[in-house]
Amino acid sequence: MPLLGAIADDFTGATDLATMLVARGFRTVVAVGSEDLAGDGPAAREVRGADAVVVALKSRTAPPAEAVEASLAALRALTDAGCRSFYFKYCSTFDSTPQGNIGPVTDALLDALGESATVVVPAFPATGRTVYRARLFVHDDLLDESPMRDHPLTPMRDAHLVRLLTPQTRRPVRAIGLDTVRAGVHALREALSAPGFADALTVVDATEDQDLRTISAATSSMRLVTGAAGLALGLTGPHEGTARTAAASRPSDVGAVLAGSASAATRAQVAHARERLPHRKLDLAALRADPTAAVAELVDFARTCWRSDPTRPPLVYAVGSLDDLEHETPEGSVPAADLIERALADCAVQLVGAGARRLLVAGGETSGAVVTALGARTLGIGAQIAPGVAWARTQPGVGGSAEGIDLALKSGNFGGTSIFTSAWDELA
Structure with missing residues (x-):
């Protein structure tokens, strides 16, 4: 109890x-x-x-x-x-x-x-x-x-x-x-x-x-x-040391980074990762015109990256600089923040369906949308990546995986500059 x-x-x-x-x-x-x-x-x-x-x-x-x-x-x-x-x-x-x-x-x-x-x-x-x-x-x-x-x-x-x-x-x-x-x-x-x-x-x-x-x-x-x-x-719990959950994925499993946050910390993390990981920026115009096709293109991009080099998780991000922010929503259109949440949540579901067993998600609203879309009901806390950020294991069955998948849900403001490239080492 x-x-x-x-x-x-x-x-x-x-x-x-x-x-x-x-x-x-x-x-x-x-x-x-x-x-x-x-x-x-x-x-x-x-x-x-x-x-x-x-x-x-x-x-x-x-x-x-x-x-x-x-x-x-x-x-x-x-x-x-x-x-x-x-x-x-x-x-x-x-x-x-x-x-x-x-x-x-x-x-x-x-x-x-x-x-x-x-x-x-x-x-x-x-x-x-x-x-x-x-x-x-x-x-x-x-x-x-x-x-x-x-x-x-x-x-x-x-x-x-x-x-x-x-x-x-x-x-x-x-x-x-x-x-x-x-x-x-x-x-x-x-x-x-x-x-x-x-x-x-x-x-x-x-x-x-x-x-x-x-x-x-x-x-x-x-x-x-x-x-x-x-x-x-x-606080002091009843168990000595940490009581963390083992990872669901294996080092050979593929993953991806989904960054919806526009915070200064996440923008710096995106800039660092773009020099080291295959990447694709969300296209708001394409998402408004045909969200299904736009998400499918992003998933195809990720699958191509995995075939080329499964050790380098692709990065899909919303904001690289403040110039990317949409300051006025076109009349009758979905606000950019809602569009980004939906797109990255849809990406997460399709990426897991395509074989991803580890996802790093940046942004509180984005993380909520991703977890909800995946249908995760519980998370067990695993290895810490940075203060306030850890890998978490979903219950079995999420995305069709018998063992569940590993998610890292990162507040937009948390984590060091290299977190998108270094976080994966904690799952080894």
Whole structure:
């Protein structure tokens, strides 16, 4: 029976947190949505044998009411599965708008649990995300001075988390500084229970891993915590060492990279890979004119690459530079982001049907579309590739493979420049 239930607002976030939990000694299952957690099906049986369950939702940019509904359904399913402690996982860059979804979902989860307060901890120093004086930094830049300022779906124009969160929640938003965190677990616990904090969402500073361990220890009695995956650093599972899943594929199996993200990090990864891997850029005009033919051409390209050199996975990408972004959608046309998601999801299904047993997918929305299209219901976490990124094994039968397939779901902002070429070594 699982000890911990987590709700992640996108698929890369789910594997990000699950990777951290596996490293902390939790046998962890990622469930795609909450529908299959009950009953006696394969997914439900996997959940019963896990120490932690992370429900992957596609709610980060959904309308707030839909995000709340999906999150509450996940909470009910996790509670029914036996979980008693809960974790709402969102991105370490706090991707949201003045309407939500972080605030509304947190409020709803607290209300459903009969709790009044929790912490807000997006810091993840291993990936360059730190919080100081309630301001979120991305490496050396304030959030609103980082590339996240111009994110196409959730442009982040303020680094002050109290100001960001206040319009999203019915609760007071407070802050606790680094000096209190560094004073230790007892001091932080007292601060969180002081007048004015017992019914609030409290942003807690953290600039180092040890700060996160202190926060985790101080909040161990809270039924709900919220934050990025870094907060899990302070958790300890029942198993020593990692509890990761073995790979489904073999080194001789072919694979591909599908990159839908337009983030600066992914663009740099695309540029690096284009010098080393066969590649093809999505043609939006061709996709609008005949999506079936455009996807078929991309799959034919990949198959040709595999025949030529099966050790070099082909790269299919959406954005190589900011000039590739479509700033205005042609009247009556599908928005570019939706078109890209559908095309890469269709590519994934057809590539697996053609023999691919390992896919690296870049971008949260793209990852959600790919996993959904493939029909994966659970993911077991395997070898870590980079902080916040790991290979994950689907259940058997996905894409017709008796052993399942290996997926790496990468947040657009995560990973080193060479990840599209180096990730495959971790499967050997």
